[in-house]
Amino acid sequence: MSYFPAFLNLEDKRVLLVGGGEIAHTKLVHLLDFTSEISIIAQELSEKTKALAKERNLSVMQRAYSRGDITNFDIVIVAVDDISLQVKIFEESKQYNCLCSCVDSSKQSDFIFGSYIKKDDLTIAVSTSGASPALAKEIKKYLLNLIPDDIGAFLQEMKSLRETLPKGKDRMKMFKKRAEDYMKKWSN
Known part of the structure; x- marks a missing residue:
């Protein structure tokens, strides 16, 4: 199965991260590129996760996950090795209509984290639909080297x-021409 590529606006969305280890830390770093409305529930937190949560003033509940913890969240990321807990949280997420992603478990995921590049307002995502995250990362490295420093x-x-010019065909033509000219300069 392939995943539909979408870019979500996380403003005003509450995100819960279940887990505090290395993989949870990686997911947290990625999430913080787009929102700071993140809460963490984990029995144990890595030192890096603790430090980052403190630095970014995130809500941390150092305890086991309990049924109902996801009630007020829009998105849940489960980054724990306990497969039975992943299944329970995923099934519970359906009751609350929140999106859920269980790390390394596509059957228990509404979405996955693709490899991505973020430079100012440019975000490029690469996904292999879980077939080869390693390849997605290599493609990301390749693309990163192609993006000019002045893209921002x-x-x-x-x-x-876009905010000042009136909509219409002339505006569309002008934007197309500017983008083409920029890309020509970029590719030379």
């Missing part, structure tokens, strides 16, 4: 123009 400034200019 160009996107800010385009954003400003």
Whole structure:
């Protein structure tokens, strides 16, 4: 099965991360690129996870997960090795209509974390639908080397123009031309 590529706006979305080990830390770092509305439930937290949670003033509950903990969350990421707990949380998430992702368990996931690049307003995601996360990471490295350093400034200019120019065919043509010219400069 392939996953539908979508970019979610996490503003005003409450995220729960269940787990505090190395994999949970990696997921936390990725989530923090897009939101700080993150709570953590874990019996044990790695030193890196503790430090990051403290630095970013995240809510941390150092205890075991209990049924009902996901009640007020929109998104749940389960990063624990306990497969039976993953299944329980995933099944419970259906009752609350929240999206759930269980690390390394596509059967218990509404979505997966693809490999991604984030440079200012540019975000590029790469997914192999779980077939080879290692390949997705290699493709990410390849693409990262192709992105110019000034992409952020160009996107800010385009954003400003989009906010001020009236919609219509002339605007679309102008944006297309600017993007083409930028890409020509970029590829030379």
